[in-house]
Amino acid sequence: MKNITILGATGSIGDSALSVIALHPDKFNVFALSANTNWQKMQILCEKFQPKFVVMMDESAIEELSKVTSNNIEILHGAEALDTIASHNEVDFVMAAIVGSAGMSSSLAAAKAGKRIMLANKESLVLAGNLFMQAVHDNNAELIPVDSEHSAIFQCLQSGKSGLSKIQLTASGGPFLHTPIEQLKTITPDEACAHPNWSMGRKISVDSATMMNKGLEVIEAHYLFNLPAEKISVVIHPQSIIHSSTYYEDGSTLSQLGNPDMRTVIAYALSYPSRMASGVAPLDLAGNSPLEFYAPDLNKFVCLRLAFDALKQGGNAMGTLNAANEVAVEHFLNHKIGFLEIANIVERTLDTVQNTSAASLEAIIANDKTARKTAQRIINA
Ligand SMILES: NC(=O)c1ccc[n+]([C@@H]2O[C@H](COP(=O)([O-])OP(=O)(O)OC[C@H]3O[C@@H](n4cnc5c(N)ncnc54)[C@H](OP(=O)(O)O)[C@@H]3O)[C@@H](O)[C@H]2O)c1
Numbered sequence: 001m002k003n004i005t006i007l008g009a010t011g012s013i014g015d016s017a018l019s020v021i022a023l024h025p026d027k028f029n030v031f032a033l034s035a036n037t038n039w040q041k042m043q044i045l046c047e048k049f050q051p052k053f054v055v056m057m058d059e060s061a062i063e064e065l066s067k068v069t070s071n072n073i074e075i076l077h078g079a080e081a082l083d084t085i086a087s088h089n090e091v092d093f094v095m096a097a098i099v100g101s102a103g104m105s106s107s108l109a110a111a112k113a114g115k116r117i118m119l120a121n122k123e124s125l126v127l128a129g130n131l132f133m134q135a136v137h138d139n140n141a142e143l144i145p146v147d148s149e150h151s152a153i154f155q156c157l158q159s160g161k162s163g164l165s166k167i168q169l170t171a172s173g174g175p176f177l178h179t180p181i182e183q184l185k186t187i188t189p190d191e192a193c194a195h196p197n198w199s200m201g202r203k204i205s206v207d208s209a210t211m212m213n214k215g216l217e218v219i220e221a222h223y224l225f226n227l228p229a230e231k232i233s234v235v236i237h238p239q240s241i242i243h244s245s246t247y248y249e250d251g252s253t254l255s256q257l258g259n260p261d262m263r264t265v266i267a268y269a270l271s272y273p274s275r276m277a278s279g280v281a282p283l284d285l286a287g288n289s290p291l292e293f294y295a296p297d298l299n300k301f302v303c304l305r306l307a308f309d310a311l312k313q314g315g316n317a318m319g320t321l322n323a324a325n326e327v328a329v330e331h332f333l334n335h336k337i338g339f340l341e342i343a344n345i346v347e348r349t350l351d352t353v354q355n356t357s358a359a360s361l362e363a364i365i366a367n368d369k370t371a372r373k374t375a376q377r378i379i380n381a
Pocket residue numbers: 007008009010011012013014034035036037038039057096097098099100102103120121122123146147148198199200201202203204262
């Protein structure tokens with residue numbers, strides 16, 4: 001029986017993880033759950049899974065939750081408590097599924113405690129890739145990607161990297177793949193969040209629409225698989241059936257395929273190196289034809305270009321990209337800026353904030369603050 005902590009339990013990945021775990025009560029026990037504000041959903045999860053600990057970030061959410069949950073569940077508050085449930089000595093597996101840079105510290109705590117980290121929070125790698133991978137290595141932690149593309153590459157690379165010439169991440173192209181740039185100016189948050197294939201949280205849905213999500217994934221892949229930007233490519237595949245591919249010197253290409261459903265990825269992360277049922281239907285290839293592929297248009301999807309540029313610059317440029325994007329996306333979701341302004345704000349922030357070394361957590365956090373302030377100033381101007 002493996003004890004599991006789910007960070008970000010009330011989100012889209014949290015939902016999928018708990019639905020897979022519920023299929024295998026003989027294998028997994030929910031030890032701890034976390035959320036930000038959503039105490040109503042947490043109450044339902046507590047009743048169903050009876051965790052030992054719950055962490056809420058919002059103090060008023062704790063008050064409400066305390067009134068309605070059993071005394072057997074210890075309710076904690078704040079970032080330090082997230083680190084505690086991520087590194088607790090009774091925990092075996094940690095699902096890192098908090099959205100944004102808020103998930104970095106607890107992912108790092110799980111790595112330092114030598115856990116199996118099922119990493120959905122790509123921001124941990126974007127901000128602190130070198131520190132994070134070093135912590136995984138030094139503490140014999142196990143890092144299993146929970147992103148469909150990286151899980152696909154991870155699966156393709158099970159027999160090693162011999163003869164590997166490049167990896168290729170697939171991208172759906174989001175809801176605006178065929179929308180002319182001029183029409184993107186007036187896109188609403190709901191339109192941007194209506195992803196054609198994947199059901200996800202609102203922030204990552206907007207990132208998919210701008211293709212910043214693919215850019216963050218390129219950076220994530222760089223750290224996970226220790227490959228330079230030149231060996232990572234992106235192809236648009238609107239059906240999201242091929243999740244990603246590895247290319248070899250002998251002309252061979254391996255791909256991992258499946259229905260677009262994160263439960264497959266999560267089941268693999270939980271059962272690795274074995275496999276187990278996820279609740280996802282088998283793939284019907286004939287029913288999904290034709291499969292299409294296109295090269296991404298970097299003039300339209302500027303965020304993808306900016307992410308490649310930031311990766312090539314190194315240091316804190318990737319953290320700056322991420323921070324500016326988080327600020328811009330939040331403003332877009334709150335109807336304060338237009339869709340096309342997201343890329344513009346990220347680019348101007350990258351041009352303004354001086355790139356520094358990302359050698360320490362303090363430097364990374366300081367840069368994150370500076371980048372957020374700069375992005376906010378650019379928006380206010
Ligand atoms: N969804 C996908 O299919 C998918 C696929 C691959 C990777 N990912 C990655 O997985 C992560 C989660 O994505 P998601 O789509 O599941 O997001 P989501 O649906 O928005 O859920 C986010 C979770 O994080 C919690 N949270 C939000 N702000 C927080 C804060 N400041 N501190 C602590 N917890 C906070 C939320 O709690 P409340 O509910 O209380 O707000 C919720 O439990 C992201 O990094 C995303 O890029 C997602």
